[in-house]
Amino acid sequence: MRIAIGSDHGGFNLKNDIIKHLEAKGIEVKDFGTDSTESCDYPEFAEKVAKEVVAKNFELGILICGTGIGIGIAANKVPGVRAALCSDTFSAHACREHNNANILTMGERVVGKGLALDIVDTFISTNFEGGRHERRVNQISELENKYCK
Numbered sequence: 001m002r003i004a005i006g007s008d009h010g011g012f013n014l015k016n017d018i019i020k021h022l023e024a025k026g027i028e029v030k031d032f033g034t035d036s037t038e039s040c041d042y043p044e045f046a047e048k049v050a051k052e053v054v055a056k057n058f059e060l061g062i063l064i065c066g067t068g069i070g071i072g073i074a075a076n077k078v079p080g081v082r083a084a085l086c087s088d089t090f091s092a093h094a095c096r097e098h099n100n101a102n103i104l105t106m107g108e109r110v111v112g113k114g115l116a117l118d119i120v121d122t123f124i125s126t127n128f129e130g131g132r133h134e135r136r137v138n139q140i141s142e143l144e145n146k147y148c149k
């Protein structure tokens with residue numbers, strides 16, 4: 001599995017913890033920045049990771065900012081992205097199984113490191129269930145086709 005990861009300054013430290021955690025498990029992770037805690041703007045890093053995931057250069061993406069909200073809103077503007085903000089493992093499981101989420105977003109100012117790593121593990125190890133959920137995810141794509149010109 002290959003994972004694309006990115007953050008703004010507000011998610012920089014948690015992003016590094018996640019990279020270390022995934023690499024220790026032998027998972028390939030590519031870091032699309034930012035590279036320090038110096039203030040920056042999250043849409044830039046959301047777009048970098050979103051483009052890679054939609055192009056299928058990576059199976060999944062992870063985006064971290066202070067809350068996980070802004071970077072997720074930005075990523076969801078890229079057609080084909082289904083970014084899910086998670087602060088608990090139940091949501092991390094459900095967003096993969098039901099929504100086929102392809103990007104996980106979290107807030108470094110919201111979740112502690114231990115919980116965040118559990119959320120990551122749940123997200124990357126859960127598969128899309130298909131069936132009735134596939135019909136609904138297809139309807140999301142239809143909305144995208146209708147409104148995203």
Ligand SMILES: O=C[C@H](O)[C@H](O)[C@H](O)COP(=O)(O)O
Pocket residue numbers: 008009010011039042065066067068069070071
């Ligand atoms: O949704 C936005 C993110 O949480 C940002 O990380 C946050 O707004 C950055 O705030 P500040 O510039 O005050 O560090």
